[in-house]
Amino acid sequence: MPAADGGDSAPADAILPQAARLCVHVDGAVKNPGVYYLDAGARVIDAVEAAGGLTKKALTASVNLAQGLEDGQQVLIPSTDSTPSSSSGSHDGAGASDGAGAASIGKIHSSGSASTGNNLVNINEAGVEELVTLSGIGEATAAKIVADREANGPFASLEDLKRVSGIGDKKFEALRDAICL
Template identity: 55%
Template sequence: MAFQDQAVGICARLHLTAVRKPILIGIVVVLGVVAASAVLALASPAAAGEVVAVISAQERSVVGEDASGAEAAAGEGETISAEREAEGGNEGDSRSGEASLGGAGSETMLCVHVDGEVAAPGVYYLPEGSRVVDAVEAAGGMTGDARSSGVNLAQGLTDGQQVLIPGPDDVPGAADSPAGGEGAAAGDERVNVNTATAAELETLDGIGEVTAAKIIAEREAHGPFASPEDLKRVSGIGDKKIEALRDRICL
């Protein structure tokens, strides 16, 4: 065979002709393997470089894809964060608006009855802190026959109060007052039972210190008197005493 002939030739050159053929063949095989290994070792750096280059390119591609993915994820995260902040701001504005509306709706209102010489007598609801002038304006203002000199337009209102604007034939001082108002009505020396002090009430016939104190306590507890007959709310005052006081008092 050709392989055996080559082995014999190699042995002849190495002066190994005395060695048996099987051994010579084994030696040749070993030398061939060693030679092949050497060739592969010489060729491996280039091959390895190519492999490394391929791997590096793949790694760069993967890294680039990862970086792009990370940037995209970061962008999505920022977008989501901005959307949440916007939603939170809108919700806060909405709640703020709702809170403002709630505050406006919870304002305390006063119910007052405006009567007499006004354009539109009736019951009106006014904000707490309103004055008689506000009640008169709510009722359309005074008529031409109103006696404005008998009304304290700057007086504060209380819930359930009646504001009576007098006419030409009415008793002056007709705007009801809460306790602590300014004294008695002037001009005809009548005493305003809704504003008079204890000393002023005691100037009335049949009204002593005890009854005067009861009148003041009653109007402070239950509001001003709407008519002379309303004085019967006070213990000790009946129809006869009211008739005796009618020409001496005003409301």
């Protein structure tokens, strides 16, 4: 039945679905690093703006500011103070390598390299070239890691790496201190 003003309207007590929200961690060369809640469909630029914008030392050439965000993602903006010594593999500009979704959610950080500033290799972002830099990981195992990630989605925990054929408890323990999400 139309409302008294002639238009259709929802009853005042109707509960409308709340828009999906994303929780992202913004760090690095932004004015106010921290955890921010953004609307679904937000992009890296939206997270940067929520964090007060870029600092003067921000390096955005290796960051895809247009990349979509996923819940739990970490957006890491590199700075002139924290540039990695080398960057291997192909990146989509927001931290993902070789076509693997940067949305390593739960924990994806967005930087120019899948290695973090403390030289950890992000197993949700690193390509074969970077994974082979890990002790005990050859090209075949690195390719299996990338293939598993593409087929099954990002690793939710470091231990999920053991789902890859060829990585058992012993090899995982040897890698644990060199990897991150």
